[in-house]
Amino acid sequence: MKLYVVAHKRARMPKDPLYVPIQVGSGPDLYPVRDNTGDQIAEKNPNFCELTAMYWIWKNVTEDVVGIAHYRRYMTRGPLSRRIIGREDVKDLLQTADLLVPRPLCMRNETVLEQFGQRHDPKDLLACGQVIRELFPEYAPDFDRMLGKHYFYQYNMIVADKRIYDEYMSWLFPILFALEERVSVDRYDAYNRRLFGFLSERLLDVWLSHGGGRTYREMSYINTETADWTYGARNIKNALKEKYVREKYRE
Secondary structure: OEEEEEEOOOOOOOOOOOEEEEEOOOOOOOOOOEOOOOOOOHHHHHHHOOHHHHHHHHHHOOOOEEEEEEOOEEEEOOOOOOOEOOHHHHHHHOOOOOEEEEOOEEOOOOOHHHHHHHHOOHHHHHHHHHHHHHHOHHHHHHHHHHHHOOEEOOOOOOEEEHHHHHHHHHHHHHHHHHHHOOOOOOOOOOOHHHHHHHHHHHHHHHHHHHOOOOOEEEEOEEEOOOOHHHHHHHHHHHHHHHHHHHHHHOO
16 A cells, blocks of 8 residues: 655655655656656656656556555545544545545536636637547546536545556546647646646546446545644635535535
8 A cells, every 4th residue: 555645846745654755747856756767658747747646656556555645735534634644544444435535626606617717728628528428438428517517626636446546547548648639738838738637637526427336535635835723724614615515506
């Protein structure tokens, strides 16, 4: 069991050996594990973000359970706890769910498509849907429903049995690679060139919603760069907002 902490710079890492830093991006070696060894797509990092680390884990890791965290974001034991999950927590949680995912970002007055369009070119998200219709047509209804929802899962953070993780990667990357051949990010600034990372945040819900018997648990998470005193209040506020949005739109 290993949870990989994606980092592009030096950062304070958990002391728990469950967490293994994995370096992405160019530059000198900062950590023993990098995404540019073995079977890898490290050169795509400016456009794929943490997905280059996720691909590396898919192709090069044989642990029974794997997961993704960020150098500043970790799943925690509860909305009022700043203690990040450990090995025993993961074992217990995966007894009743196939995957752990972060609590979603909920939006009161925007759908996923509208929210994406406020920040990026919505044509890219719709083009992604066309690829899904061609490669995985059985997922097309799930994609269409996702566009109209009022929440999605940020940060590409998941924890799962490696077999289930591999199933998700085997679905996700063919879609992104096919889309890469159809859209150009050359006209975008550095932020919007991270297009495929942004798209995959929306696609996780598509894959989860399709089912296939997969169950998942939504986890609180911490941003270690945020002041301690705001953590509990912010999580309570977000939980109330999530409850309101899901009840209003019956999602």
